[in-house]
Amino acid sequence: MSQGDERGYGSEPGGRTEDPYSTVGGTRQTRTRLPGGDDTDGYGRRPARSSRSLVMVVGVVVLLVAAIAFANLGDGRSEKPGGGGKESSAAGAGPTSATGTKPVQGKNGTIAAGFAHDEQGAQSAAANYAVALGSAEMFDKSQRDAILQATYDPQVVPGLQADMAKAYSPQFLTNVGLNDDGSTPTGMTFVSRTVPVGTKVTSQDQDSATVEVWCTGLVGMAGEGSTKPVTATWFTITQKLKWIGEDWKIESSAQTEGPTPVNGDNRASSADDIAAAVEGYGGFTYAR
Template identity: 60%
Template sequence: MSLGDDHEPSGGYGGTGQTRTRLPEGTSDVYGGARRGGRSSSRSLVTVVGVVVLLIAAIAFANRGGDDTPSSTGAGDKPETSTTAASGEKAVQGKAAGIPTGYTHDGTGAQSAAANYSVALGSAEMFNKAKRDAILQTIITPSRVSDFESRLDQAYTPAFNKNVGLNENGSTPSGYTFVSRTSPIGTKVTTSSENNATVEVWCSGLLGLAGEGSTNPVTNSWFTISMQLEWTGGDWKIVTHSQKEGPAPVPGDDRASSADEMAKAVEEYGGFTYAR
């Protein structure tokens, strides 16, 4: 969940972009009647709430150390193999509040932390006050926790919950499955020093309600998150967080799954612990 420039307080990062879908045989609308135009307005509100309420001024990190990414020798150069390949190192040791923690004190650990923290902040658990606070206590640097909690409490209002398809108290309407997931595609370090790092995480997100007659069917988006992390208390923690749209691939012609298929997939397929 992004806490910066273009943040949505949900797994559906990336603003209002819609993917092109081919509807199932015999149906004219996704999930038996939902109109995608209504979905766009809901995503717009999500983005507006994030921008207005969750703007946290980015702290300008001086480039006090070497960049973990290889320098480019030309505009058309491709990245080195080591840039995109998995490190093979065990970059995370355990979990706290269900979130991977205990990262190595290096660029690999910082990237792994940023990827897993993106998953946590984009999860459906963020719509529950108690679970949201537990997440923030785990991944935010101690000096910023109260500020994050206050801003997010102002964001997750009854009106906001209703506009993403939930009940006003953040619970899921009977007969539906709420989907809010973020999946990291890749990471890179843009600046670093011994105890500070800025990491970008390229992500895909899912957001919506799976169920017959849903007016907020599950859609996907693409976005890049930038996290400023600091090493504190023996682990990497978030100081600030921002987001921008894309890069987004050309949408394919995959047939949109039925409501039952989508709900079943969300319930049966669990997430991963990400490591660089």
């Protein structure tokens, strides 16, 4: 994967109403509750509530709390964590629901490791690998080689490292605003981050899985006078995973553009604000 992949744009507007400033029923009207309104008996006094009514209200509240607790207990759960393979339809019924299984605890360098041998584990691995492969560290050869070793099938790593060395050529590095050796120019902050939005398993058996990771990303150079400002992109990474050595590893991956939402009305921040945010806000370990 390289940061030079083409990423496109789409349109899918959203929102609660057509008028973002509407109040009551979109009429731009407001309601004012006056003293002695509907909840009085006409003389400014509230009617006394009977103990029977109070008991009924309490009973309804208890039933609602119990129903919510029961729904949350069963939401997105299965007897097997992550709803592995064909035995569960939880992922199809609610693909954005968390499984509730404890996140991965292991680490391979700075990358999460030790994923569960099931559907949930495959999705978690794919999300975390997408973050690593879309990071700024990929533009440094030694760090890139370590990332590839941590995420890919050992059999494909040597050839992949050679291919990546060609892809991250001095010309490519200068095109993204870096020095030809991959270092960042003085006074600049290079930004390359991938943020998974969601994952989907498209096929799986005991020791292999194909996972799509829908992502948004930031890439560019933050700093005064930068000719490569930081921009947001949207893309989907498809990873073919294989269970190797007690963990999921990538056999191959591909990237396509979108789906891309409509840009919002947010004012673009200054280069200094972007640089401070990238340096000040750390990333996450993603778990399904």
